[in-house]
Amino acid sequence: MPTIRYTKDHEYIRLEDDGAVVGITDYAQGQLGDVVFVELPPLGKRLSQGAEAAVVESVKAASGVNAPASGEVLGVNHALEETPALVNEDPAGNGWFLKLRLSDPAELDALMDEEAYQAYVQTLA
Amino acid sequence: MMNRPEHPIQTKDSARLRTGAFTSNRGLQIEEGLIFETGRPEVTGVDLDEPAPFQPRLGGLEREAPIGLPGLSEPETVRHYVRLSQKNYSIDTGLFPLGSCTMKHNPRLNEAMARLPGFADIHPLQPQSTVQGALELICELGRWLMEMTGTMAVALSPKAGAHGEACGMMAIKAAIAAKGEGATRRIVLVPESAHGTNPASASLIGFEVRAIPAKADGAVDFEELTARLGPEVAAIMLTNPNTCGLFERQVVEIAEAVHAAGAFLYCDGANFNAIVGKTRPGDLGVDAMHINLHKTFSTPHGGGGPGAGPVVLSERLAPFAPVPFLRADGDELRLVEHTSETPQSFGRIAAFHGQMGMFVRALSYMISHGADGLRQASEDAVLNANYIRASLSDLMSQPFGDQPCMHEVLFDDAWLKPTGLTTLDFAKAMIDEGYHPMTIYFPLVAHGAMLIEPTESESKASLDLFIATLRDLALAALGGDAERFLGAPFDAPRRRLDETRAARNPILKWMPPAPR
């Protein structure tokens, strides 16, 4: 099972062989409503932990997607430009936003794991 | 994250459309196509005589390709727009409870006055000697605005409220630069409850915006505010009464603290209707305030505009006012149009002189009401809002407790929670009862906000019917009648519209059908 961590702002980061995949959680996409547009960062952009990496827009809201950890943008999910609905339909899979080369993997230790995040979401209900 | 969850739109309730109907018209509600579907390029509803042949002087830049504009005859045009108009709710239709918008009656006298040729048929660049009456009207409007607000100067050129905000903040920025603090004072503090135009206007002109939280009672947190004051703060933008419908009791202390810290107090005047004739912003320490003539002073909303947002200025800010402004020149009035004549002015924010058409309407309103009528209007506005509050407080929850409000009352969606229905559902069901919904999801400091502002234009009978309707809807929601809400509206010219589709695949103009 790949390591996966969560932020309080409902971003996830999942370690894969070729980089760390970043997206928003199922809870987040439910809160946002139908996603209509995604603004992705350019390749090579350097982001520090907590900096705005992308913007996700629904009909009524625009929200920043922040980098859960510092790194360089290796790839972005161009499929979201044609089909932003992927964020709603499959947020953990095909609805991913970007892939980072982490500069300091230890930053992940401060984030919530699966259990902690689910418990956190319960408190928001 | 966002407090706007939406239920999926219920599709296919076409049983509500009569079977066996030929058109999809419903009585007086008539379906109307686009002018691009009903019009033709060769038709015109204006008779004009072709000029006699002549030698043009267009330098070879004549437009040759077809433009793509349809035309309709006069009868077709009138019918088209009359039919469209019948699909709109309006103040003239019924109570329009939009908080922060002040949807009061638009007196028709104002329309007649604005259309006097002496006001409507004069050009801004005619010699000033030929428009002294217009300048006199502008001067008189300024006098009323300054007297009502207790201020020294007024900038009349802003074309709307947001434009006025930018103007006021620019005057502040210029004043700060004149003190040599332009490089250091770069921060503007804005309450979380503020309207979005406040931070947008401030950042547009280069300030950095920081939010101040509200207290549990809905007021700005004075301790948090003063803790953030310092040599880097240029101004704070307050709305007073605030967007929760409450007067900021500590406004004078706030003004004193802000001034002591070398900063300025900007006031968003959107809610001025609550306090005209009862207190004056200038007396409270406000340095600049825009006034929405289309809110407090009854100029028509027109489906989205035009507005007007003159800005009153304190003595400290007056020298920085934009051009043009009026100056007395012996017996005559003169517009000062160039910063060369007034070097401290921060510049010009629009062509020409301001929204004259709205000035005439607003002044006509002010003169009609007079000092006594203006005060009465504010009192009735506040009375009406509190009457609604007192009549609904047992059923609908208020985020900051049940306390007297000013001209608008704020509810949240806590009372709806057990029903599974949202503020949006409740609002849409109001449409079927013949009401435009109140302001929803604003201010953001209340969850599922419902902001109701009746204005002074409502009779007691009108308020009683509105209250009874909301009570009926609230009881239905609490009683579990979800169906009334989830697919609403059922009876409006259109059902709920697919906004997701509109945003994912924007179609922003008519396109001719593709050839087969």
Next chain:
Amino acid sequence: MRYLPLTPDDRIDMLARIGAPDIDALFASIPENKRLAQDLDLPKRKTEIEVQRLLSKMAAKNVVAGSAPFFVGAGAYRHHIPASVDHLIQRSEFMTSYTPYQPEIAQGTLQAIFEFQTQVAALTAMDVANASMYDGSTATIEAVLMAHRITKRRKAVLSGGLHPHYAEVVRTISRMTGDDVASLPPDVLAQENLAGLIDSDASCVVVQNPDVFGNLRDISGLSAICRAKGALLIVVFTEAVSLGLVKAPGEMGADIAVGEGQSIGNSLNFGGPYVGLFAARSKYLRQMPGRLCGETIDADGRRGFVLTLATREQHIKREKATSNICTNSGLCCLAFSIHLTLLGETGLKRLARINHANAVDLANRLARVSGVEVLNKSFFNEFTIRIRGDADDVIERLAAQGVLGGVPASRLSPGQGLDDLIIIASSELNTDEDRAALASALQGVL
């Protein structure tokens, strides 16, 4: 009071339900020493009769454009408005309705905006237009800011043919935002070398056509240069009727087209309210300021219209918004649309030809007046003359004779050596007699 329906008995009943002893109890949150002890120092209420009397007296002190031979333009133009336009915009449901945030009960406004957007896109030959801005000058600065966002550069280059008020607005806002502006001096003869100033710092070039002096400019060459340097071409117009006869911004390579729509459907009104037109190439859609209306369907599958792409706006994005604009020009844009619907393509083109014909006739007559030189090689319905003498003085003397002869260029740009220039506009409302009157009055004072 005629606008206040509550009676004294109503107020008593209502206070009782609220549980307040009197109305002042509801104002208790205002600090006591700041509550006004008596009414404002302003006149008391007045009847309709009195208001009419007062305001009519003020109105009567103005020289009405329709009462004299009238040739004043320079950014606002006097045209015939068909009677049905003003009648239709005064329908309650248009005039007293709100921004269409509840689309189910605002389809009238929304469909009209959709039609307006289509008309403006067609008129300017651009891909997409918004629901209007306040006026041409604020539309221009919004276009400049949009170009900065798109190119990530912060310098605007302004033609010397741009209306001076428009240029001042761009410079004022740019000073506030810390952006650069390179403004060329007044370009009376359309001879400036704009291309030379376009470098890799420039986000946009702003050109007006017809320009403030009335010259028609072939901008196509400029558009190629802009493209090569990565700058956007912004084309401005202040006389919308010109688009019925003159090549449109989109046909000349504009990236953004902005202008003043007042000429169609809206009276002079001493400078406002007017209506700003804003159109752009579709690839720049998400950077466009202002409202946008889009087509969609409702729950019954019927076509309808909604405001869309609202996340660019201030009520959502707050500090990150593309602009702070909250209104469009609602009723003014409706008036524009109704008038343009009545005209149709045929009517607009004919109207434009009449305007040009009248201006050509006037220019020919004035050229024969000794002491007058018509400067423009080409123009639409407005041109500039050089006179022997001080233009300001001449205009005042013409006014004293009951002729509103035009705008001294120095009124727009003082201290720029333009003191002997007058900008003169002619529309379909000028008669032969009017034009003869101007020629002879000028003859008399020069």
